[in-house]
Amino acid sequence: MALGGCANAWAAASSASLPFDDIAGSFAKNEIVELVEEGVVNGTGNRKFEPKKNVTRAEFVAMADRLLKLAPVDADMPSFADVPAKSWYYGWIEAAVQLGIAEGKSKSSFEPSARITRQEAAVLIVRALKVDPGSDTGSGLDYKDKSQIAPWAAPYVQAAHTLGLMGGADGKFRPVDAMTREETAAVLDRILHDNVWSKAIRQTPNMGLQLGWQNGLTTAQFKEQVKNSAVNTLVPRWFFLEYGSTPVSNHADPSLSSWAKQNNKKVWAMLGNHSDSALTHQILSDGHARAAVIQKLAGYAKTYGLSGINVDFENVNPEDRLSLTAFISEFGTSLRAAGAVLSIDVSPDLGTDWTEAFDYEALGRYADYVVLMGYDEHWDGDPVAGSVSSLPWVQSALNRMLSVVPAKKTILALPFYTRDWTLQSGGASSEELTLIQQGYRIRSVAYNRSWDSDLGQYVVSYMRQGSQHKIWVEDGRSLGLKTMMAAKRGVAGYAYWYVGAETDEIWTSLSNAIRYASY
Template sequence: MIKPQKLVTLFAAFMLAASTGPVYAASGSSSLPFHDISGSFARDEIVDLVHEGVVEGTGGGAFEPRKTVTRAEFTAMTDRLLKLKEVDGDIPAFRDVPRTSWYYGWVQAGLNLGIVQGKSDSTFEPKANITREEAAVLIVRALKKEPAAVSAGQLLYQDAASISAWARPYVKAAASLGLMEGADGKFRPKANMTREETAAVLDRVLQISSWDQAIHSTPASSLQVGWQNGLTISQFIAKVKASNVNTIVPRWFFLEEGTGSLSNHVDASLLNWAKQNHKKVWALLGNHSDPELTDDILTDPAKKSSVIKQLTAYVKSYGLNGINVDFENVSPQDREALTAFVTELDQSLRTVGGVVSIDVSPDLGTDWTEAFDYKALGQAADYIILMGYDEHWGGDPIAGSVSSYPWVESALDKLLRSVPSSKTILALPFYTRDWTLKEGGATSEELNLAQQGVRTRSVAYNRTWDDNLGQYVFKYQKQGYTHKIWIEDSRSITKKYVMAADRGVAGYAFWYMGAETPDVWTAMSNAARYASY
């Protein structure tokens, strides 16, 4: 990428005349994007950021370089610098950032990735001017730096004592990175940032070659797997079109009683659409959650062979990309038989160009997961899909999250000790539960994300962000009972997405298509881009 060169002398301007970059006169030139920046010390940085789509004028051809910058404006410019998109979050984070405001999506996008924070749990103060020390914190955090604690005595500024303790590490880091400097021996931490100062700071990020290259690169693609559930074919197609999903899992094959027979629900219209739109198809193989039926197929060599031959023939004849094995409630006694089945199925599908993925629950050391030999399955299958949900499930007498951050992180890390990250897919939930707290134990109602939003907006909104759990906890009263919802939304999903990306997983799966709100797809696109930096 060629940027406008910095004009520092007449000689430099002369030399630039022969270059491919644009040349701007040293004073009021009509070729400048704004009529009031020719005398600004950050003129060239402003021009550069206009080309990048990071800064805009204030109207009437003006930039107003010495005008102060609000917290919302600084957030929006930082998001645009990082090539992030606005996130129209279904769950508003702050009461003073209304969904109708121009900056709503920018604040939500920055908050989801931990780039910005509120002034309190419920307020952001978007219209407040951003101070120099606040700007230092935000830009350093945006560059994924978490500096160690610093005392005032470690800062070489005459006014170091006036820098807030929480900002000192970031001020030092900003100076070390060459992003923010003081003047006349002072940092002026409480002074408001101006538009020209902001442009200078943001453009300096692009002068760091590693960040410039990362920002202007396309993130590597990963598997994005969407399960079909409860939708018509046309509804499912519409949801996939509006998503990031590149691999679909339609519910097409199920074990049936008999001599190794399979039910076949292949839909030609969905298959043709997927091929025309370059979507991979991993048809689901289910067992109706029937342990006896599953045992019968897995332990009878003739029936097992019949199922594998049928699946192989279907993959070949329909041009499928693979099979997703979704066996639930498998008896512990079938542990070796399940591994053998997956091994033989994978070997057979390889002959026709198909892959095998198998869905597994987190290893909790219970009968529910005893049938999964994680290490052996990781060697046998092409992909292991970790179902990162049902931490608390329907029928659980104890209320809690369906997918808290520490629970998912622990489950993924445990799996990765047995399965390579290149074979691991993390499945995320598009649902939660509304818990009714009673003396004899809690009961719950499953909600998809859209229903969750309606529920939280229909009653007095009382929620707090639990940073340890990585989600909002929402409480309300109804018919004499306390209700609690551990909210799954674009913010909680982003946090888990980035955590898994940092571990190099092969991709993500989503249970289930149609249960989400539209903002989660934008949020995950941002997460994928930001995780690549």
């Protein structure tokens, strides 16, 4: 009797030490405890975990996201009609969809409350681990029920089996059975016990340089926007080439420099040319004028405690190619002596007069950083409607840049704007929209939306006043894909035109993309 009482007391104490009262008999007890400590899983209330309960598609995605240390994304517009913005799982599903981890059951529905089957779980977890399953049809599987595995899932089931993440029982895989909460815990915990994945997940990713241009905002407004962003390098538009005896106009605000220093951020003030080709030629072609500009700006760098200067010259004549290169060479030497760095903004090399002035290889040699402006694929006044920054176009432009400029010197600039195109028989016209305006516009009309996997963005179409409109959407999903593409190529960082035009959740999307790309 005494021995039985001791045993009961021991069992009660053991159960009390667990986070839930109903997992002591679960085969995944230890895994559940570990995942609770990692913040990956939680209970269902009243100290219950319900290990035998089926897992929904939304729950599985949320747990996978938390395992990968991704943050929920409060996307400006829902990806699926049945995933409302106010649902608890909205941000988790949006985060996974943006990174290509999860997909809907159809183009318009995710079915978040449906039970996730074992073969669906295999697909999602293999995809989350960025493992290419190849085209293996599962021929190597020896499960008695392998004929029940759907063709679209077979390569993933094979991969999950090979990786040791999912096995069968009694010689069966049970592909259409629902995953239970304890099975899910077991699978996810196996990832944490893989040395490579565990190390990757626990590392803090390097965000690199995060440049944000100031445009149309007061200093106070710019500071507020930067506070809520990932920007670590401020680019205020302070200096411009000018005609006359004073070759550079100065619009500096010293209070921004002081604030940046207090908040551990850098300032790379911008030098512009008003897109004036004649003025630019006049200064670049004159050695004394170049020297005067450089001397002035090197002095400003010291006066305002600048960490760098960002040169943004547009509409430069092709004949000024050598003069521009000489200016960057001389300017870079002078700035480095002042303890600052030099960056120059360039358009993608399209082999046109617009970019003929850029000797990309030489600029990459003499500047500390080259900023590739990954936008204006289709521009204001373009008679052909299209994206301002499709994924294949940006990828092609970046690949071409990296063939002559080292990745460690390359910064990819991304657009916080898009265009609303009006399609008419005589050609297309467009209106520029910030990402904030884009959301308002789309929500104000009856629209059709489809995901273009080739372009890496949604395309929205609607009718207004008898004319068809199209918007190639820039959002967390499209920008995240471009970010991951560039991260794989080892770029030094990213720049954004412009701070204040973005919706709030963009920074979460970009942070997730950089983290996921690091895996």
